[in-house]
Amino acid sequence: MNTSARNDLQQHTTARLGDSLPFLRLGPRPDRTTYQGWQQWRTTRGSFVPAPKISLNQYRLMTPRKRAIHDLHRAASHVNMRLLETPMSARVTALMRARIQNNALRVEPGTRDGLMINGGGYQGKTETACQTAAEFEDFWWDLVEELGPTPIPGTRDLIAPVAYCQTPVKATPIALCEAILDFYAAPYGKNLRGMIRNVRGSIKAHSTSALLIDDITRLKMHREDDQDTLDLIRDLMSLDVTLILIGVNIPRSGLLREGWHDPRTGQWTYQRLKASRSYNPDASTQTERRFDIINLDPFDYTTDAGISAFLTHLAGVEDQLRLFDAGPGTLTEGRMPEYLYGRTGGIVGLLKRLLEDTCTRAMERGLETFTIDLCDEIDINLGNLPDRDPDAGEVPHIPDTTPARTPSKKRRNTVLDDRGTPQAADK
Template sequence: MTELPPADVLATALSRQPPRRDTAASWRHWCTTRHQFVPAPRLTLAQWKTMSLAERSLHDMHRTATHVNMPLLETPMSIKVSRLVNRRIRNNAFKQKPSTRAGVMVSGWGYQGKTETVCEVLAAFEEDWLLLHDQLNPQAVDGTRDLHLPIAYVQTPVTAKPKSTCQAILDFFGADTKNMTLPELVRQVAASLHDHGVKALVLDDITRLRMHRADDQDTLDLLRAFMSMNVTLVLIGVDIPHSGLLREGRWDEQTRQWLLPTSEHARVHGLEATQTERRFDLVELDRFRTTTPEQITAFHAHLTGLEDNLRLLKAPPGMLTSGTMPEYLMRRTDGVVGLLERLIEDGAQEAMDSGRETLDENLLDEVILSLDDPGRDAAAGEIPTIPGSPAPTTSGHLKTAPARPTKNRNTSFDDHGPGLAQPSA
């Protein structure tokens, strides 16, 4: 029989707090512990029945933790994003020229894994960079003791203004921002980026900026100015091409990049050393699509990866990939990675609670997806529309739409249109 971990070890693993990444300490902690979770051992139903009630309870808790902490699975879409972000950050980090570093914009709808994909690339780069320089800042001034932080991850404030954005960046470094004016905050941000040896500044949920507001225009102007500090700016947001962030930009056919004008706001505070335009690579992290055989194969491969991480006691081979299950999962989630994982997580828990210990369409029909998340801004598109989700009635109550509508033919693998429009070659 597979040996189970001691109860105290399992309790420690299951009691960990959800990770934060918006401070230097929490980012470093996440980087060093992100792959430490150990999934539950695989047991057959017969092995599980030989356990005592206490052992079963612990093992079932470990199975639940395994289902909600699945590893980040690569997809063809995430690989494309990872390669671009990795290439841009590493190339910029080794540049010795005084020219402005091109930035990256990662676009996509909510729950498609943009943040996790980018953060994994950044964490791997930080590990390599620190190893290369023996954990020390190669640009440090003698006598200083600033922490070397190659990556700074910042959540864009819901109501973003130049002052609050600067404060959010400085909060990452633990700097005191009390009673500081905007010019002082800007200078402090520039100094912190330089003194800590930051190579990439990540602004997540950047599309919380509303370009019809003057404060938000000034904030974006300010962020472009930080690119003059030899830092790679990585902006992550929902539907960036249609958010207004690129409305002042122009597409350069020669470089295949978006060019944005220099920052008028930042010149006031003396950050801009040159008048060159700011360059951005724009890449989209799309959902799964099933228009071509290659796309269908990729979706099946992803389902195989999810199935391999499940610990259900009666799961047959091909539980998620055989029969009509792939079409069903596509219909329920529209190919959105986050929705798919949520459906599988909730379905696995229902399978355990009910004793069925396997996933099928009848069981998953009982799972109603709900994405109420106070940490996400629905108005900014951070929460996707759920196929077949409950619709509000005039009385304010929810009316559940049929989970499996009857149709003359199966249209699950019909594509519903292209992804976000990309400039033509």
Template sequence: MSDGPSSAEVLAELLENKPLRRDTFEGWQQFRTTRHRFAPAPVITIDQWRTMSPRDQAIHNMHRTATHVNLPLQETPMSLKVSRLVNRRINNNAWKRNSSTLSGVMVNGLGYHGKTETTCEVAASFEDQWLDLHAHVNPRRDLHAPVAYVQTPVTAKPKSTCQAILDFFGAPTKGLTLPELVRQVAQSVKDHGVQALILDDITRLRMHRADDQDVLDLIRAFMSINVTLVLVGVDIPGSGLLREATWDARHRQWVMPPSESARTFGLEPTQTERRFDLVDLDRFRYTTPKQIQAFQDHLAGIEDGLRLFDARPGMLTDGTMPEYLMRRTGGVVGLLTRLIEDGAHEAIDSERELLDEELLDEIVLSLDDPSRDPDAGEIPVINTAMAAPAANHQPAARKRARNTVYDDGGPRAVGATL
């Protein structure tokens, strides 16, 4: 048995500290300071579990369920590429003093690929280090916010976008005109020591709408207030966000035109080019030996975190299970996580205590989420061809040969290879 906190103590803490929205200062700080604190259920045998009282058995089962829905974020070859670029850009810009406009980053990918979690983990790690370096003291104001996380409003306008940014700091916005809101954003970023401003779901902007074009222009203007912009969105190249940009092959960056909003609201004395790095967070592939090994390594990491009494080594990595999981999820990390979470719950509830294809066949992936915008591609379409074969259907012999089902190139910027 573990010497750490008991299952009852862990569950009580989870109930007392319900997660807040990250797009507020308090919510972001809660995420940053608690993201690695969850204590998983101890590993025990079924015989040890049977010696517990009915109450303790129920508490341990709830702790196991909590463990399965709070599996640690694993680094993948795809997320590592994103993490390195975002970390490099934020850190380099934080120390830069010879440029009035800082290069930004666009994190691109389809829904449920883990863009937000990967970006937030990098930003939170940066903030940990930045606060330690400055002894958690902000000489300008009591509220020190090296990172600000904001979700783009579903129907974005320049005023609502400014209000969303100011809401992060709890700053008053009622009755302010747009020029006043813009100046307030610039002042808040300066006062609170913001080094990185994350704008999530940026592709909620529709470039055929005049308001949305004005928002994008305003966002470009914010690059002149000495902050690193990190824009996260679904299919950024196809969204129109880069339609006025040009590809600079020498610097391997997208160059955006000067901002009219900057001139209008006096955010900068000169018209300076805006530069963005664009990086894709792709799904797992299963065509080459290297890709296959990466997927199986990821499955092994998930397997290590599961607390099922009849689980065996290789439960997710041996035999045809990797191909099955790839077929069910298309290699999308978020879909894989959902399938494993629901499957593990069913395994405990049914007392089967393991994951196999028969059990997972019973799990229907439902992605209804009111916080996501389907029109912006934030909810992927699950290909019914990837569903498990019917129970009365004898599957064909599985082959490890190259499967062209997973050969699409994913979202990619024209003229850029990242």
């Protein structure tokens, strides 16, 4: 079979699977670090349809094949739970949306103030920032379609309101330029000066309003290359673009002067500048004065407001469970809320991992419920993450609260047990 015929067959098979099993992801996931991947993710985000909620009697009336497909759909629903807004993420979204919009409306030339989103690993910083940027772009495209000029046939659309890239693990000015240019599929240039010129040109030519640079704390400021990379980022601040820097423990990373969070004021306090041999000892203040820092913290279980917010979040997650015996109160009543907080420290990413793994175990065992005993069997293991840099704090500490236990015997699958005469399902 030649290449053309094989591609046609693959496309035909993909189309058939997409029509019959729309919940399956066919092909690679969108790569948000490229323009095409970002647009694919932006236009399809939130399109996943979870498995319908049906009774156990209705499930039993299905054919074996339909039961298998429904189980697969339920599993997909558990690993694709929608991102829920929290009081912490709402504050980040509000500030980020206002900063991008205000800078986009500013007509005077000059440096645009940026934003740093700070927090621990697995707390949803990247997803919150990307969702907010995508919402801005959705709004921007609505304005363009209503007020903007029509596309010119035969030309390439140069509009990219949002650009997203990740800081390379070994950061250098060249590597960061390559990461930005890869988003636009633009040529690199022959040397660093040419690469910087192409970066500046690409941002202007594509009318980019917001540039998101993730994992910014991969910069180690004791290295000369990393200091040069930060200088490059400062240089980009002079463009008509809002820089959104995302990282773990930014105030203590060296990107700014050494700082600590004052709980009384809710602000970051920085040490006084020390004498330096540098010709410009105040250079670090250029960054801290041009960027607001906002924290995306985990849930707090020490106050009534924090506990209420955590219970509200659990209720929203509970509604997305597709276990037959997991009804209202499964995650929000009894010891369960305190247990889940103790296992995850209130970190939304760890909570999601624990919930989806426990749901998978419940379906495998035929238990169709969510219990503490079942959660105890799940170990949250984040050790095999090739795209995460532990040295930069991107892998969070997992609370070691799982009690010692003896191995239990494998329980019998009871999903298909006869529990009485089933009622006829609606057609």
